[in-house]
Amino acid sequence: MPLVSSKIMLTAAQRGHYAIAAFNIHNLETLKAVVETAREERAPVILQATPGTCRHAGVNFLHAMAKTAALEADIPIALHLDHGDDVELAFKCIDGGFTSIMVDGSKLPFEQNVEMVRKVIDYARPRGVQVEAELGRVGGVEEELSVSEYEAAMTEPEKAAEYVERTGVDSLAVAIGTAHGMYKGEPKLDFERLEKIKNLVAVPLVLHGCSGVPDDMVKKAITLGICKINIATDIKIAFAGALLDYFKDNPKEVDPRKYFKPAQDAVKDVVKSKIRLAGSCDKAV
Numbered sequence: 001m002p003l004v005s006s007k008i009m010l011t012a013a014q015r016g017h018y019a020i021a022a023f024n025i026h027n028l029e030t031l032k033a034v035v036e037t038a039r040e041e042r043a044p045v046i047l048q049a050t051p052g053t054c055r056h057a058g059v060n061f062l063h064a065m066a067k068t069a070a071l072e073a074d075i076p077i078a079l080h081l082d083h084g085d086d087v088e089l090a091f092k093c094i095d096g097g098f099t100s101i102m103v104d105g106s107k108l109p110f111e112q113n114v115e116m117v118r119k120v121i122d123y124a125r126p127r128g129v130q131v132e133a134e135l136g137r138v139g140g141v142e143e144e145l146s147v148s149e150y151e152a153a154m155t156e157p158e159k160a161a162e163y164v165e166r167t168g169v170d171s172l173a174v175a176i177g178t179a180h181g182m183y184k185g186e187p188k189l190d191f192e193r194l195e196k197i198k199n200l201v202a203v204p205l206v207l208h209g210c211s212g213v214p215d216d217m218v219k220k221a222i223t224l225g226i227c228k229i230n231i232a233t234d235i236k237i238a239f240a241g242a243l244l245d246y247f248k249d250n251p252k253e254v255d256p257r258k259y260f261k262p263a264q265d266a267v268k269d270v271v272k273s274k275i276r277l278a279g280s281c282d283k284a285v
């Protein structure tokens, strides 16, 4: 089937109290690993690319690969721009066939954040593309924030309600204690805050930074309204780790079809476990 908007997937997930797993892909191998596994699990899935990946692979190449994978598959697949912090890139991805866009104005003051999201929504909506946006700031682990700075970066429930109403966004990424990249210790998630946001906001909620978060925490977040979980780092670790192991045993191998195979298999294992954690198996219709 053609690529679909992630809106239908997220609305069904919200109604069914599960989440859709969204995976950051970087090349043909990671894309195929995600799609093959999602097909095996009969799970709707979101393929994501960051601005960095768009620069690395090219918007048109990413779309061509995802579109071909979707046409060959019998599960819903969406192609999503992750952390689009530039309106022009968001427009380019929409014109290039992406079916879902995240506008990341989280570093901007509130009013400018709203304005940026509105601009993208005005362009995306008539074209049937869904829009995710973030309020608060999901940090990176490299950021050394003090406790008060850390809390200040979290999503404020009342502000989130105002933000969703004023932007008209389709889904909201919340900052409740997760971070991108690897965690130094166990992450601390503010479930009370998540519950408050869920009670004030009607659109599906998104949790970034899910790599390295213990399964029971992710599950609890899903019961409290998270409808999309984002995974990038766990895939990178699996891919690179398998390549390193392969070359330790086969230092003279030069055939990419051989050395990418174990890397792809390692990514498939991660994807399978995250899809099962999200509870989206057998939800492909």
Ligand code: 13P
Pocket (backbone or CB within 6 Å): 024, 082, 083, 179, 180, 181, 182, 207, 208, 209, 210, 211, 212, 230, 231, 232, 233, 234
């Ligand atoms: P991780 O770095 O935890 O995998 O987070 C990925 C993410 O949230 C992408 O938007």
